Amino acid sequence: MSLLSKLLTLIENIFIYPTLRVWGLSILSILRFFSYKSESTKKYLYDNTLNDIPKKKGIFHPQNKEHIIRLIKVAHSNHATIRVVGSGHSVWEAIYAQNNNCIHIILGGDFKKIHSINISSDGNFALVNVGAGCHLGRDPNDRESSFENSFNFQVDQKGYALPILGGMSHQTIAGFLQTSSSGGSLEHGIADVLEEIEIINGKGETIILNKKTNEDKFNASVVSMGLFGVITRATFNLPKKYSVEGTEINKEFKDSLLVNDKGHYRKLHDALKNNEYFHMNWFPQKYVQRTSQWNGNLVSPELPKKPYKHLLKEKFMNVLAALALRISNLTEIIIGGNLAQRIIGLVLRTFIRIRKPVHFRDLWYKVLPNDDQADVDRLMKTSYTEIWFPLEKIDEVMGTLERLFRRKPSYAGTFAIELYGAKNSPYWMSPSYKRDVFRVNPYWWGRNLGDPYEFFEEFWKVLLPIDGARLHWGKYMPKPGEIYGEHIFGINYLRHCYPKLNNWLDIREEMDPDQIFVTNYWRRMFDIRKNI
Ligand SMILES: Cc1cc2nc3c(=O)[nH]c(=O)nc-3n(C[C@H](O)[C@H](O)[C@H](O)COP(=O)(O)OP(=O)(O)OC[C@H]3O[C@@H](n4cnc5c(N)ncnc54)[C@H](O)[C@@H]3O)c2cc1C
Numbered sequence: 317m318s319l320l321s322k323l324l325t326l327i328e329n330i331f332i333y334p335t336l337r338v339w340g341l342s343i344l345s346i347l348r349f350f351s352y353k354s355e356s357t358k359k360y361l362y363d364n365t366l367n368d369i370p371k372k373k374g375i376f377h378p379q380n381k382e383h384i385i386r387l388i389k390v391a392h393s394n395h396a397t398i399r400v401v402g403s404g405h406s407v408w409e410a411i412y413a414q415n416n417n418c419i420h421i422i423l424g425g426d427f428k429k430i431h432s433i434n435i436s437s438d439g440n441f442a443l444v445n446v447g448a449g450c451h452l453g454r455d456p457n458d459r460e461s462s463f464e465n466s467f468n469f470q471v472d473q474k475g476y477a478l479p480i481l482g483g484m485s486h487q488t489i490a491g492f493l494q495t496s497s498s499g500g501s502l503e504h505g506i507a508d509v510l511e512e513i514e515i516i517n518g519k520g521e522t523i524i525l526n527k528k529t530n531e532d533k534f535n536a537s538v539v540s541m542g543l544f545g546v547i548t549r550a551t552f553n554l555p556k557k558y559s560v561e562g563t564e565i566n567k568e569f570k571d572s573l574l575v576n577d578k579g580h581y582r583k584l585h586d587a588l589k590n591n592e593y594f595h596m597n598w599f600p601q602k603y604v605q606r607t608s609q610w611n612g613n614l615v616s617p618e619l620p621k622k623p624y625k626h627l628l629k630e631k632f633m634n635v636l637a638a639l640a641l642r643i644s645n646l647t648e649i650i651i652g653g654n655l656a657q658r659i660i661g662l663v664l665r666t667f668i669r670i671r672k673p674v675h676f677r678d679l680w681y682k683v684l685p686n687d688d689q690a691d692v693d694r695l696m697k698t699s700y701t702e703i704w705f706p707l708e709k710i711d712e713v714m715g716t717l718e719r720l721f722r723r724k725p726s727y728a729g730t731f732a733i734e735l736y737g738a739k740n741s742p743y744w745m746s747p748s749y750k751r752d753v754f755r756v757n758p759y760w761w762g763r764n765l766g767d768p769y770e771f772f773e774e775f776w777k778v779l780l781p782i783d784g785a786r787l788h789w790g791k792y793m794p795k796p797g798e799i800y801g802e803h804i805f806g807i808n809y810l811r812h813c814y815p816k817l818n819n820w821l822d823i824r825e826e827m828d829p830d831q832i833f834v835t836n837y838w839r840r841m842f843d844i845r846k847n848i
């Protein structure tokens with residue numbers, strides 16, 4: 317072989333092939349994205365019996381229970397699939413139907429409002445009944461959503477608060493509950509305050525499930541991924557409002573909580589245990605090796621405020637961050653290897669600067685969802701897979717991740733891995749059912765070239781074999797049939813993870829015997845056989 321052809325082969329192997337492949341995968345992901353239909357099937361949009369129900373962009377916006385019951389009846393008689401969209405923050409397949417005979421709905425009207433706030437005689441608690449389509453905070457993607465009509469703002473005005481929120485607060489009440497979303501706390505969980513839910517099942521019946529009087533059905537239904545029916549209301553027993561006081565600090569890895577002591581990640585474990593609210597971003601790239609740590613504790617709302625300011629609060633900073641992520645992603649694809657790692661190190665380290673700790677103290681709903689300040693829905697749109705482990709597995713999990721990045725530095729990606737916890741939950745399908753958990757949440761920037769699925773697979777391969785691993789229902793999940801360690805991902809694996817799965821499937825069947833809420837994605841996940 318001539319020197320020239322050797323050179324060409326080399327270029328082809330190290331440069332063109334991987335680049336084309338990544339472009340190919342990106343085009344595939346884009347095609348896959350557009351192949352999902354968020355619209356309801358045309359014939360329902362023009363159906364005379366449904367034309368008084370408001371519609372926007374091919375999605376019905378039922379305003380009251382009668383509208384929902386009518387939509388369910390129509391779905392029923394046409395063997396259509398019916399799915400509810402919250403604020404649409406979960407992966408597409410987890411929300412939308414994947415067939416050509418579907419009705420998609422977003423709760424409107426009464427379902428977006430708080431119905432009643434009853435304060436206890438001692439004033440310490442408020443029983444709040446709210447429509448399940450109400451957003452927790454303001455959803456920038458919903459023109460009708462504002463701070464003033466958000467759940468958090470309204471209950472805060474009355475002097476009460478939720479004990480926990482996720483990293484952002486765009487979600488609807490039902491969307492948050494249905495995927496078992498949780499904030500970073502081992503001490504506070506949504507189950508501490510959720511008293512009751514109302515659901516319209518697949519038979520069009522309205523069912524009220526109370527945490528005490530219908531314990532089993534309630535614990536089965538709160539986390540059910542839209543597969544039991546339409547959640548229409550929720551009732552919370554809220555404690556008094558509070559502020560959160562805390563610190564955000566960036567550290568070199570060697571000075572961070574991630575340094576282990578003979579394989580024990582005690583500092584990280586203690587930080588999860590000793591802070592009421594805690595999460596951290598780990599940048600494990602070979603030449604970055606930094607962490608950004610956020611911790612907070614509950615204090616009196618009367619104390620003077622010191623607002624939290626996110627690094628990406630200004631639009632300009634989001635543009636710069638997006639540029640840094642774009643450069644890092646292209647560098648990894650085009651150059652690869654150690655040189656790419658060095659460039660990524662240079663770029664990301666300018667963002668994750670070592671500076672003095674930043675202190676803050678402000679109201680719960682302004683501080684806990686700290687990513688609300690960043691442009692998470694557009695420039696910083698990100699995909700995730702999230703794996704939850706029993707807290708005592710922290711050493712095994714962290715050790716496994718460190719080994720993975722040493723073996724293949726590019727698996728560290730070009731963004732962050734979030735590490736945080738969640739309190740044990742009574743909900744049967746919650747990944748923290750009956751145990752406190754440590755959570756690993758690798759980020760894939762939404763505008764990266766390449767396939768997030770391929771990136772997440774590397775994490776599934778090494779982390780899913782760890783006993784007790786369970787995945788977040790609203791984020792990327794492996795495909796049933798894939799093998800991880802000694803498990804084939806699918807129904808048997810899930811049975812192993814969730815001791816109440818069979819009972820949950822029985823209740824699902826009872827709630828929706830004609831399977832009108834079942835999509836192909838969930839059918840495969842839970843091996844729900846088609847009715848003959
Ligand atoms: C930027 C970002 C940050 C995030 N931060 C966190 C975090 O800190 N912690 C965490 O745990 N998760 C987090 N998530 C995940 C997010 O909380 C979940 O995806 C959540 O389900 C989104 O709520 P939603 O209102 O958008 O619901 P959707 O994503 O629209 O729906 C979620 C599921 O609920 C069903 N559903 C919605 N409404 C109803 C209803 N009324 N009745 C029946 N079923 C219904 C849908 O069909 C779907 O199956 C984050 C996601 C993003 C994009």
